[in-house]
Amino acid sequence: MKIGSLTLSNTMALAPMAGVSDYPFRTICRDYGCQLAYSEMVSSEGLVRGGDKTISYLYKGKEEYDDGKIIGFQIFGSEPDVMAEAAEIVEGKGADIVDINMGCPVKKVTKTKSGSALLGDLPLLRKISSAVRKRIKVPFTVKIRAGWKDEVNAVEVAQILEDCGVDAVILHPRTQKEAFKGQAHWDLIKKVKENVKIPVIGNGDVVSIEDYHRMMSETSCNAVMIGRGAMGNPWIFKTLDDPSYQPTMDEMKRVILKHYRLSIEFYGKEKAVREMRKHLSWYTKGLSEGSLFRTRINTMTQSIDVIQEIETFFARQTEKTEA
Numbered sequence: 075m076k077i078g079s080l081t082l083s084n085t086m087a088l089a090p091m092a093g094v095s096d097y098p099f100r101t102i103c104r105d106y107g108c109q110l111a112y113s114e115m116v117s118s119e120g121l122v123r124g125g126d127k128t129i130s131y132l133y134k135g136k137e138e139y140d141d142g143k144i145i146g147f148q149i150f151g152s153e154p155d156v157m158a159e160a161a162e163i164v165e166g167k168g169a170d171i172v173d174i175n176m177g178c179p180v181k182k183v184t185k186t187k188s189g190s191a192l193l194g195d196l197p198l199l200r201k202i203s204s205a206v207r208k209r210i211k212v213p214f215t216v217k218i219r220a221g222w223k224d225e226v227n228a229v230e231v232a233q234i235l236e237d238c239g240v241d242a243v244i245l246h247p248r249t250q251k252e253a254f255k256g257q258a259h260w261d262l263i264k265k266v267k268e269n270v271k272i273p274v275i276g277n278g279d280v281v282s283i284e285d286y287h288r289m290m291s292e293t294s295c296n297a298v299m300i301g302r303g304a305m306g307n308p309w310i311f312k313t314l315d316d317p318s319y320q321p322t323m324d325e326m327k328r329v330i331l332k333h334y335r336l337s338i339e340f341y342g343k344e345k346a347v348r349e350m351r352k353h354l355s356w357y358t359k360g361l362s363e364g365s366l367f368r369t370r371i372n373t374m375t376q377s378i379d380v381i382q383e384i385e386t387f388f389a390r391q392t393e394k395t396e397a
């Protein structure tokens with residue numbers, strides 16, 4: 075599959091997720107074969123103003139330059155000129171793909187006409203997409219939802235985006251009003267795919283390799299994007315080659331400790347303790363005594379204590395599997 079000039083040999087992508095798809099987590103997913111990964115969304119206004127915190131989201135690690143790895147940096151906003159300038163900044167930071175967020179349903183974003191609110195203003199959506207297209211050379215994708223509020227207009231939106239020179243569209247087929255409720259309407263992915271020539275990346279409720287194959291066959295999408303299904307489960311990317319793959323307890327521990335180390339290097343010790351809590355909760359979901367482990371680490375403030383707790387927890391898991 076191709077996105078503009080880029081060739082994807084692997085059609086399972088990591089979704090942009092604020093607070094999740096940062097450099098440490100992307101690296102862990104890449105260890106399991108993830109080729110295309112998107113960053114957390116970044117404010118175009120923040121980028122253009124040059125805020126250090128905003129810029130820090132645009133980190134591309136050295137592993138992300140290797141082996142055909144592809145990074146998509148995602149921006150959001152509603153001013154065509156600002157979005158074009160932000161896209162250029164993002165391109166300069168090494169983005170292989172620039173993506174626009176036209177799917178975020180939360181009020182904080184939509185009240186400024188950004189995210190999914192753009193699906194309700196097609197002239198503005200067109201202006202932004204054309205302005206960004208003119209400004210950047212790298213491939214350009216747009217991530218959309220089924221539609222704004224409870225209206226469904228993804229087919230029309232995808233056709234406008236194609237007309238503006240967008241290289242691929244990513245569809246999470248729930249409306250803004252549905253947020254994350256109910257089931258994603260995969261039939262809409264099929265409909266969009268039938269009505270545009272550019273590649274369509276399907277997204278929504280894929281949590282296993284079986285779901286991946288079902289989405290590919292039911293919708294004929296070109297690739298599948300995985301969000302929540304990768305949380306605490308980065309090895310899902312490996313199931314493409316090895317469908318029954320499950321890490322051993324020992325491997326899980328090594329992965330978690332690597333994730334922790336990367337987080338400390340990236341955020342510093344203090345912030346890493348807070349950032350890693352949610353990941354540790356996801357990693358240990360369903361494991362014996364996981365809830366006790368989570369209660370304990372959620373009160374710890376020193377990374378050294380958390381690391382010790384991880385060691386103890388997994389030593390007990392291994393003992394239990396061997397008993």
Ligand SMILES: Cc1cc2nc3c(=O)[nH]c(=O)nc-3n(C[C@H](O)[C@H](O)[C@H](O)COP(=O)(O)O)c2cc1C
Pocket residue numbers: 089090091092093094113114115148175176177178217246277278279280299300301302303
């Ligand atoms: C914690 C979280 C953060 C998210 N942040 C973003 C974001 O920054 N940009 C975006 O386009 N979508 C974001 N999403 C939506 C996901 O990319 C994806 O479209 C959605 O979760 C549906 O896919 P899934 O069922 O595989 O999770 C976020 C979702 C979650 C759960």
